[in-house]
Amino acid sequence: MRKNFITQLEELNIKLLKMGAMVQEIIDVSVKALAKQDIELARKVYEMDDEIDKIELEIEMDCMNLIALQQPMARDLRVIATVLKIITDLERMGDHAVNIAKVTLEIGDEPLVKPLIDIPKMAKLAQNMVRKSLNSFMKLDVMLAEEVAHDDEDVDLLYEYIYTELIDMMIDNPNIVKQATKLLFIGRYLERIADHATNIGERVIYIVTGENIEIN
Amino acid sequence: MRKNFITQLEELNIKLLKMGAMVQEIIDVSVKALAKQDIELARKVYEMDDEIDKIELEIEMDCMNLIALQQPMARDLRVIATVLKIITDLERMGDHAVNIAKVTLEIGDEPLVKPLIDIPKMAKLAQNMVRKSLNSFMKLDVMLAEEVAHDDEDVDLLYEYIYTELIDMMIDNPNIVKQATKLLFIGRYLERIADHATNIGERVIYIVTGENIEIN
Numbered sequence: 480m481r482k483n484f485i486t487q488l489e490e491l492n493i494k495l496l497k498m499g500a501m502v503q504e505i506i507d508v509s510v511k512a513l514a515k516q517d518i519e520l521a522r523k524v525y526e527m528d529d530e531i532d533k534i535e536l537e538i539e540m541d542c543m544n545l546i547a548l549q550q551p552m553a554r555d556l557r558v559i560a561t562v563l564k565i566i567t568d569l570e571r572m573g574d575h576a577v578n579i580a581k582v583t584l585e586i587g588d589e590p591l592v593k594p595l596i597d598i599p600k601m602a603k604l605a606q607n608m609v610r611k612s613l614n615s616f617m618k619l620d621v622m623l624a625e626e627v628a629h630d631d632e633d634v635d636l637l638y639e640y641i642y643t644e645l646i647d648m649m650i651d652n653p654n655i656v657k658q659a660t661k662l663l664f665i666g667r668y669l670e671r672i673a674d675h676a677t678n679i680g681e682r683v684i685y686i687v688t689g690e691n692i693e694i695n
Numbered sequence: 696m697r698k699n700f701i702t703q704l705e706e707l708n709i710k711l712l713k714m715g716a717m718v719q720e721i722i723d724v725s726v727k728a729l730a731k732q733d734i735e736l737a738r739k740v741y742e743m744d745d746e747i748d749k750i751e752l753e754i755e756m757d758c759m760n761l762i763a764l765q766q767p768m769a770r771d772l773r774v775i776a777t778v779l780k781i782i783t784d785l786e787r788m789g790d791h792a793v794n795i796a797k798v799t800l801e802i803g804d805e806p807l808v809k810p811l812i813d814i815p816k817m818a819k820l821a822q823n824m825v826r827k828s829l830n831s832f833m834k835l836d837v838m839l840a841e842e843v844a845h846d847d848e849d850v851d852l853l854y855e856y857i858y859t860e861l862i863d864m865m866i867d868n869p870n871i872v873k874q875a876t877k878l879l880f881i882g883r884y885l886e887r888i889a890d891h892a893t894n895i896g897e898r899v900i901y902i903v904t905g906e907n908i909e910i911n
Contacts, residue, residue: 543772546762556759567783646872653866660862663876664883 484549491541491562492617498534499613502569502576503606505531506672509576510602513583513665514595524580531573535566561682565616568675572609575668575675582661591662592648592655598662601637601669604630608676615683624687627680634673641666700765707757707778708833714750715829718785718792719822721747722888725792726818729799729881730811740796747789751782777898781832784891788825791884798877808864808871808878817853817885820846824892831899840903843896850889857882 505527512520542559545551551559608630615623645659645666721743728736758775761767767775824846831839861875861882 539776543762543776546759547766547772550763550766556763560755560759563779564783567780646876649865649872649876650869653869656862656865656869656872660865660876660879667880 484545484551484555487541487545487549488555488558491538491545491559494534494538494541495562495565496613496617498531498538498566498569499609501527501531501534502572503609505573505576506602506606506609506669509579509583510599510669512580513586514599516583516586516588516591518584518587521580521583524576528573528577531570535570538566539563557686561616561686564682565613565679568678569609572605572672572675575672578668579665582665586658586661589658592658593644593662597637597641598665598669601634601641601666601673604634604637605669605672605676608634608673609679612676612679612683615680619683619687621684621687624680624683628677631673631677634670638666638670700761700767700771703757703761703765704771704774707754707761707775710750710754710757711778711781712829712833714747714754714782714785715825717743717747717750718788719825721789721792722818722822722825722885725795725799726811726815726885728796729802730815732799732802732804732807734800734803737796737799740792744789744793747786751786754782755779773902777832777902780898781829781895784894785825788821788888788891791888794884795881798881802874802877805874808874809860813853813857814878814881814885817850817857817882817889820850820853821885821888821892824850824889825895828892828895828899831896835899835903837900837903840896840899844893847889847893850886854882854886 505524508520508527509524511517512524542563546556546559608627611623611630612627614620615627642663645663649656649659721740724736724743725740727733728740758779762772762775824843827839827846828843830836831843858879861879865872865875
């Protein structure tokens with residue numbers, strides 16, 4: 480029974496890593512579509528998100544069945560509860576990528592009011608955070624999980640920078656208010672994506688140390 | 696065993712309704728704090744959110760234990776999986792209320808750039824949606840769940856209205872860009888809260904009809 484449980488848990492982890500890879504890709508594609516103002520690519524983000532929703536449901540049912548059939552002990556139950564939370568965080572990241580794609584479709588081929596430098600930088604950081612946070616879960620590696628929280632500070636700084644820059648640009652030139660607000664929202668979506676990765680890191684710290692850090 | 700399961704499920708539902716009431720209150724308080732520019736009240740929102748996080752964890756562990764100890768059949772498992780999703784939606788609403796409180800603290804006692812009319816209206820609608828969506832779950836009432844989706848359209852319209860109004864105001868008067876952007880975000884947070892209530896309604900429709908409507 481116990482051995483079977485471990486095998487099933489390993490299969491669950493593989494699916495979780497797959498979902499994580501899909502989320503890293505959707506973040507990448509959503510920001511690439513924006514930078515290139517590529518409408519087709521932005522539409523692809525919606526399809527990618529459907530796939531993420533599907534794998535989330537699949538993992539969720541796997542977790543339920545694992546609990547019902549294997550009746551895991553307290554600690555294992557906590558690990559499965561964490562998987563259920565992690566997939567919700569990952570799924571939300573997918574939703575935020577869709578939000579980014581939606582804005583890209585709204586902007587269309589209207590010239591961008593500023594060259595995109597920090598937004599792709601935020602996206603890269605966020606993708607890395609997703610990868611790190613899932614690895615920290617697989618290895619129950621607290622130090623790696625803490626690195627994610629550290630990276631989140633960099634993302635927050637970039638967001639603050641973009642925020643201030645865009646507000647100043649709007650004050651100087653009210654004609655750009657509409658698009659600048661849209662870019663502001665994109666900054667916010669990326670900042671939220673990074674928060675969700677941070678949540679995953681904090682959940683890892685929690686299952687290892689029992690220390691409940693504030694999770695947003 | 697079966698009887699015990701039903702009793703435990705009823706206890707779970709009572710806790711869920713309690714969490715729902717807490718979420719309705721936090722939405723109410725967060726927007727009241729903004730409208731009255733009441734810093735103390737805005738700070739209270741953070742405490743209220745801590746309580747919501749606590750009850751979420753409690754319900755989550757109850758669900759896990761229920762699954763592990765009672766080994767429910769497929770349909771009951773689906774109900775418990777839905778509870779786990781619903782509490783995540785409710786918890787996110789609490790987070791958005793905190794976001795609103797955060798903006799309120801940032802604005803401080805600086806005079807509001809416009810009288811708040813539609814934002815409190817959105818908040819009232821959203822609170823009602825939370826109540827309705829949870830009732831639809833308790834009664835597995837598809838018609839009530841569909842009403843929530845209908846209400847969401849009203850919230851979306853109000854958000855669009857606020858969005859356009861604030862953008863126009865910023866174009867006319869760049870001096871208000873900073874605060875107007877903050878109010879824009881508040882509109883967005885309320886719109887997201889309503890989306891989460893809609894998710895709950897859609898989950899109810901799903902467990903009753905098996906029809907998987909797009910859930911954001």
